[in-house]
Amino acid sequence: MAIDRGDVDIKRALKTAYNILAYADNTEAKLRRKLAERDYEADIIDEVVETVRASGALDEERMLVSKLNYLINTKKYGRRRVAADLRKLGFSRELVESVDWDDFDFIAACASQIKSRGGLDDKTFAALLRRGYLVSEIKAAAKIVDEE
DSSP: OOOOHHHHHHHHHHHHHHHHHHHSOOOHHHHHHHHHHTTOOHHHHHHHHHHHHHHTSOOHHHHHHHHHHIIIIISOOOHHHHHHHHHHTTOOHHHHHTOOGGGSOHHHHHHHHHHHTTSOOHHHHHHHHHTTOOHHHHHHHHHHHHHO
């Protein structure tokens, strides 16, 4: 009885995939890239990704919520910067576009940053733009700060 080489490769690739995911959360795109870097064939990678996704170990929606909360609540980024960073992290365009931005109060977060910087000047305005806030959000936040 001969051992099927494909089964051995799939088992080895599955073990590698689970080790990668155990070390840190990875998007499907990152997992595929890391498996390809380890010289696994495309058909094996496809099968492994499907198996890992079916097991629940690869849950991009859960990861997206976690990264959203981190980028918005901890890093204090605006929606443009958050969307760009999520794409850089390997989340699909469709998944990033499905985010309900209305769940987050970017104007209040922007106002908080304006207060902490001592008001809105040109330097602060530019910094807020780099952090991904929209011009309309910055203006609305500045108005809130001025009214306080």
